[in-house]
Amino acid sequence: MPFALHDPPVRPAALEAPKLSLRGASKRFGGLVALADVSLDVRRGEFLSLVGPSGCGKSTLLHLLAGFEKPDDGAALMDGRPIAGPGPDRLVIFQDPALLPWLTVADNIGFGLPKKPRELYEETVGLLLRLVHLEKFAHLRPHELSGGMKQRVALARALAVDPQVLLMDEPFAALDPQTRELLHLELQRLWLGLHKTVVFVTHSVEEAVRLSDRIAIMATQPGRIRRVLDVDLPHPRDFNSPEVAELRAAIREEMRDELAKLARREGDEGWRR
Ligand SMILES: Nc1ncnc2c1ncn2[C@@H]1O[C@H](COP(=O)(O)OP(=O)(O)OP(=O)(O)O)[C@@H](O)[C@H]1O
Ligand SMILES: [Mg+2]
Incomplete structure (x- = not known):
């Protein structure tokens, strides 16, 4: 098992x-x-x-x-x-990822995380970006992403708060x-x-x-x-x-x-x- x-x-x-x-x-x-x-x-x-x-x-x-x-x-x-x-x-991921359009990929992923200390925030977001292979797209906004990329952002955002x-x-x-x-x-x-x-x-x-x-x-x-x-x-x-x-x-x-x-x-x- x-x-x-x-x-x-x-x-x-x-x-x-x-x-x-x-x-x-x-x-x-x-x-x-x-x-x-x-x-x-x-x-x-x-x-x-x-x-x-x-x-x-x-x-x-x-x-x-x-x-x-x-x-x-x-x-x-x-x-x-x-x-x-x-x-x-317990985090829910829907068919439509519902990202915040005014935030970058990085900040969508870090949405649920404490913003201070800044270094820790950036380190955690960096880790999550790597986890879902979006490092290169950290600064894009949701409208610039494909459907698959959006779903990866949603997944990383969910994982950010380490749900069980x-x-x-x-x-x-x-x-x-x-x-x-x-x-x-x-x-x-x-x-x-x-x-x-x-x-x-x-x-x-x-x-x-x-x-x-x-x-x-x-x-x-x-x-x-x-x-x-x-x-x-x-x-x-x-x-x-x-x-x-x-x-x-x-x-x-x-x-x-x-x-x-x-x-x-x-x-x-x-x-x-
Ligand atoms: N909030 C609600 N108010 C009224 N009826 C609802 C509500 N949520 C679900 N239903 C009804 O309950 C039944 C089950 O709906 P549900 O959305 O759970 O089905 P599903 O298996 O997820 O369907 P699908 O595969 O189409 O997504 C349906 O008949 C639906 O119309
Ligand atoms: Mg359904």
């Missing part, structure tokens, strides 16, 4: 305790049940992906963990304690395949090197298989966890290996089944209307 290799020594009980948990969590928006009785443990240091059809509650689940929303029933926990609200220990958990909501969905590939490698390097726990929402089965320790496949109406798959394959993953092909096929099959169910249900409702 990757986290066993790079985590500092800890008592076995602590190793087993999940970093984040949902316990029978439900979330309603008016009459709509966005999440129904969801229970999920995210292990310390693991990379867990959430996949599922549009509207199945992936972002809602992430928002419960971020503390943007509270469950109507059940609980959202971090280290066994209820999540009371957003906190710098990164919650990522389709962070690479808007990027071209080559940039996406590069960012996969960078994210993986950062995740392995910095011991973060990552929950990653994606529509891409390839992305999930490439990056994850486990993949939670969600079902819709109401949103719930359909199945959690272990991805017990070494990194970097060989996309031509039979194991990867088998796993992709298994996930696709689950998703197809879910979409077919949805189509049948919508057909029935159309019939009734």
